Amino acid sequence: xxxMDEFYQYPHKPVDYLRDFLKKLSMSPITSGALLVFCxxxxxxxxxxxxxxxxxxxxxxxxxxxxxxxxxxxxxxxxINDGLMVIFFFAVGLEIKHEVLxxxxxxxxxxSLPLIAAAGGMILPALIxxxxxxxxxxxxxxxxxxxxxxxxxxxxLALLGKRVPPPLRIALLALAIADDxxxxxxxxxxxxxxxxxxxxxxxxVGLGILWAGNRFLGIRTLGFxxxxxxxxxxxxxxxxxxxxxxxxxxxxxxxxxxxxxLRTFFRDTQQLLSNFGKEESPELxxxxxxxxNEGSFMAESTLRRAERGLYNWVNFFIxxxxxxxxxxxxxxxxxxxxxxxxxxxxxxxxGLFLGKQFGVLGASWLAAKIGIAQLPESLRWRExxxxxxxxxxxxxxxxxxxxxxxxxxxxxxxxxxxxxxxGSLLSALAGLLYLHKVLPKLPSSSEEASS
Numbered sequence: 001x002x003x004m005d006e007f008y009q010y011p012h013k014p015v016d017y018l019r020d021f022l023k024k025l026s027m028s029p030i031t032s033g034a035l036l037v038f039c040x041x042x043x044x045x046x047x048x049x050x051x052x053x054x055x056x057x058x059x060x061x062x063x064x065x066x067x068x069x070x071x072x073x074x075x076x077x078x079x080i081n082d083g084l085m086v087i088f089f090f091a092v093g094l095e096i097k098h099e100v101l102x103x104x105x106x107x108x109x110x111x112s113l114p115l116i117a118a119a120g121g122m123i124l125p126a127l128i129x130x131x132x133x134x135x136x137x138x139x140x141x142x143x144x145x146x147x148x149x150x151x152x153x154x155x156x157l158a159l160l161g162k163r164v165p166p167p168l169r170i171a172l173l174a175l176a177i178a179d180d181x182x183x184x185x186x187x188x189x190x191x192x193x194x195x196x197x198x199x200x201x202x203x204x205v206g207l208g209i210l211w212a213g214n215r216f217l218g219i220r221t222l223g224f225x226x227x228x229x230x231x232x233x234x235x236x237x238x239x240x241x242x243x244x245x246x247x248x249x250x251x252x253x254x255x256x257x258x259x260x261x262l263r264t265f266f267r268d269t270q271q272l273l274s275n276f277g278k279e280e281s282p283e284l285x286x287x288x289x290x291x292x293n294e295g296s297f298m299a300e301s302t303l304r305r306a307e308r309g310l311y312n313w314v315n316f317f318i319x320x321x322x323x324x325x326x327x328x329x330x331x332x333x334x335x336x337x338x339x340x341x342x343x344x345x346x347x348x349x350x351g352l353f354l355g356k357q358f359g360v361l362g363a364s365w366l367a368a369k370i371g372i373a374q375l376p377e378s379l380r381w382r383e384x385x386x387x388x389x390x391x392x393x394x395x396x397x398x399x400x401x402x403x404x405x406x407x408x409x410x411x412x413x414x415x416x417x418x419x420x421x422x423g424s425l426l427s428a429l430a431g432l433l434y435l436h437k438v439l440p441k442l443p444s445s446s447e448e449a450s451s
Contacts, residue, residue: 032315033155036395039323040421047328055328080325081403084318086233086247088396091310092180093251094303101256104174112373113364114174120363121175121391122146122182125355129347137412138344141405143190144416145351145423147183147397150176151315153390156428163439165383167376172387175360183397184248191404194240203235203246210253220255220302222309242404254306260298269295319396326399329417339418348398348419353426356392361385386435392427394420 012020025031046055064073074082096105105111125145133139153172157164210228213219229250236246269292276288332339339345364384367373375384398420406413 026312026316029151029154029158031155032151032319033158035316035320036149036152036155036323039320040327040395043324043326043328044331044421048331052330059325077325080322081400082237082243085322085400086244087310088314088318088322089184089244089247090229090251091307091314092184093248094254094307094310096177096181096248097252097254097256098303098307099174099177104170105178110174111178113367113375114171114178116367116373117175117360117364117388117391118178118182121148121179121356121360121388122186124359124362125351128351128355132343132347132350136343137409138347141344141348141402141412141416143183143186143401144398144405144420145348145355145394146179146186147394147401148176148179148356148391149393149395149397149424150180151319152393152395152424152428156390156393156432157387157435159432160435160439163441164435165378165439167379168383168387171376171379171384172390175387175391179391180397183401184245187242187401187404188245191401192241196239199235199239200241203232203239203241206232206235207249207253210250214253214255218255218259220259220298222302222306225250225254225302225306244400255302258299258301258304260295262299265295265299322396322399326403327395327417327421329414329421339415340422342415344412344415345419345422348402348416349423349426352392352394352398352420352423353430354392356394356427357385357388360388360391364388382438383435386431386438389427389431389434392431393424394427395424398424 043055046052059077060075062073063076063079064071065079066072099105100111103110104114126142129142129145130139133141150173153176154169157169157172206228210225210232213224213228219225229246232250233243233246237243272288272292272295276285279285279288340349361384364373364375365381368375375381399417402413402416402420406416
């Protein structure tokens with residue numbers, strides 16, 4: 001197939017070149033990962049600089065949204081972690097639904113390995129954390145090392161370029177998506193403080209309306225799902241179940257099938273273009289173009305349109321903002337390394353670095369050995385092990401769970417953050433260096449020419 005850039009050629013102005021450059025930059029997984037690293041480093045510098053007071057004061061600055069008595073007044077950190085992150089979890093929910101219906105999790109043959117690998121990669125890190133913190137108040141943080149950061153992990157893998165075999169990238173994506181599903185269940189079940197049955201029922205009534213709008217009324221407008229989605233979020237906020245779970249559940253109600261089949265779109269578009277070539281009236285030509293635009297809109301599912309529309313917002317605004325205001329940890333006067341020996345830091349760090357890789361690898365190998373799953377074709381176990389190492393990058397989701405587990409204990413939260421940053425860094429470096437060594441080298445230009 002011809003490259004997409006060859007279609008719709010037109011004279012470029014300077015702003016067009018800038019737009020094309022930014023578009024290509026935004027589509028690279030390396031860019032979003034690099035931005036997360038930058039924001040994490042910036043937050044650490046800010047939190048330990050002469051302006052550290054302004055950093056922590058900003059987190060507690062109240063922001064009020066609403067009218068009159070019907071308003072919510074909460075600290076800035078709440079609006080980021082319980083507000084904007086709902087959109088992040090909504091995007092995760094869209095991806096999970098897509099993968100379950102027609103992607104890497106759509107059949108047991110496809111889903112068995114990533115689901116089993118994700119389970120192993122959650123159980124072993126939780127056990128490692130428990131060993132270090134059993135019987136203490138800190139045990140509440142056992143869920144911190146169970147998650148994988150998709151953006152970071154895929155971004156690190158992308159650094160290896162064309163050397164990465166497609167099955168390896170697909171395996172990492174499928175594992176991370178299954179892992180996210182497990183992390184969402186952990187948040188919903190184990191990090192619910194109190195429960196208001198009335199508010200929860202109202203939330204499910206809202207979800208029922210969204211489901212009926214999709215299933216029976218055929219509503220495709222995103223505005224409908226946004227409006228009732230906000231109401232569901234408010235209900236879950238008051239129910240005790242963390243509101244980010246509402247984002248995932250709302251995503252599951254978004255229509256997945258487009259109203260216009262692609263074959264019909266292709267057939268009708270060909271006829272409209274044929275009429276366009278015969279028509280000389282500009283007014284009628286634009287009417288034909290409008291009809292083609294209408295057809296292209298109806299041939300794309302609401303879910304896909306939502307995924308595409310949220311991609312840049314999530315990767316280049318919400319996640320970096322979350323990292324900026326959550327990765328900041330006040331390093332004690334005794335130094336960063338003095339905190340590495342605390343039970344919480346050790347439990348999180350070793351859970352991510354050792355628990356994830358050996359949990360993923362061990363569960364996958366065992367499942368393949370007894371015949372309930374199999375390694376993708378053309379993928380070797382040593383390459384899969386490198387991917388398992390990268391699964392220990394738990395940055396975003398781990399920070400989020402830490403903020404839930406230790407919301408009322410700043411010292412515990414700081415120790416968890418140090419464990420997350422250290423464990424994720426070790427996993428990223430080890431996975432990158434290991435895969436750089438074991439992946440096949442690309443042929444040089446001279447070798448390609450001789451062949």
